[in-house]
Amino acid sequence: QSVLTQPPSVSGAPGQRVTIxxxxxxxxxxxxxxxxxxxxLPGTAPKLLIYDNNNRPSGVPDRFSGSNSGTSxxxxxxxxxxxxxxxxxxxxxVTSLKGVCVFGTGTKVTVL
Amino acid sequence: xxxxxxSGPGQxxxxxxxxxxxxxxxxxxxxxxxxxxxxxxxxGKGLEWIGDIxxxxxxxxxxxxxxxxxxxxxxxxxMSKNQFSLKLRSVTAADTAVYFCARLSMTDVFDxxxxxxxxAVSS
Numbered sequence: 406q407s408v409l410t411q412p413p414s415v416s417g418a419p420g421q422r423v424t425i426x427x428x429x430x431x432x433x434x435x436x437x438x439x440x441x442x443x444x445x446l447p448g449t450a451p452k453l454l455i456y457d458n459n460n461r462p463s464g465v466p467d468r469f470s471g472s473n474s475g476t477s478x479x480x481x482x483x484x485x486x487x488x489x490x491x492x493x494x495x496x497x498x499v500t501s502l503k504g505v506c507v508f509g510t511g512t513k514v515t516v517l
Numbered sequence: 518x519x520x521x522x523x524s525g526p527g528q529x530x531x532x533x534x535x536x537x538x539x540x541x542x543x544x545x546x547x548x549x550x551x552x553x554x555x556x557x558x559x560x561g562k563g564l565e566w567i568g569d570i571x572x573x574x575x576x577x578x579x580x581x582x583x584x585x586x587x588x589x590x591x592x593x594x595x596m597s598k599n600q601f602s603l604k605l606r607s608v609t610a611a612d613t614a615v616y617f618c619a620r621l622s623m624t625d626v627f628d629x630x631x632x633x634x635x636x637a638v639s640s
Contacts, residue, residue: 438625450633451630453627453628456624457624462628494564496627508556508565
């Protein structure tokens with residue numbers, strides 16, 4: 406049911422920069438609402454990583470950043486670390502579905 | 518610091534009702550700045566929002582449900598126990614998942630999560 410599409414996987418060596426995209430299948434998602442990002446380490450609950458497109462909660466390293474162009478959102482990890490190996494999900498709302506909450510399809514980040 | 522803990526049976530038979538409870542500690546389920554949510558994750562798959570409930574403090578609760586599950590869901594709040602609950606009726610194997618409870622903040626982010634509980638639908 407997800408209407409937010411992410412690449413299934415991305416990978417990079419330690420220290421590299423990786424970007425995860427989050428594209429809505431209609432323009433009424435990432436345009437009308439903020440996009441948030443969550444990190445899910447293996448066997449744990451998701452953790453809020455980025456909120457309101459590009460803000461980090463306290464304690465989240467500044468190598469994580471977000472952006473939203475209005476048609477697509479993205480999460481960038483600058484200076485990839487081994488502990489960043491995890492699944493990442495974007496989340497937003499769908500205007501045409503009367504504000505229903507949706508998650509992205511998820512992206513597995515592998516640190517080579 | 519608000520913490521959440523899910524509880525409930527780890528196995529439910531097909532066609533029966535899945536019932537889970539989330540206990541809130543370090544905060545109040547009647548807080549005006551929080552919606553209380555359920556999210557699930559089938560094994561090896563992504564996250565799916567189930568729904569959330571907001572207690573307005575006037576002896577009534579407002580609910581928001583995923584349209585794909587709406588016909589089978591009931592959520593409720595028990596202020597005396599500081600808990601909120603989920604009931605999912607007529608379950609099938611497709612409902613097998615880790616179920617998370619979470620707090621939806623007034624800025625519409627899931628900022629606090631329970632650890633999750635695996636519920637298997639099996640006879």
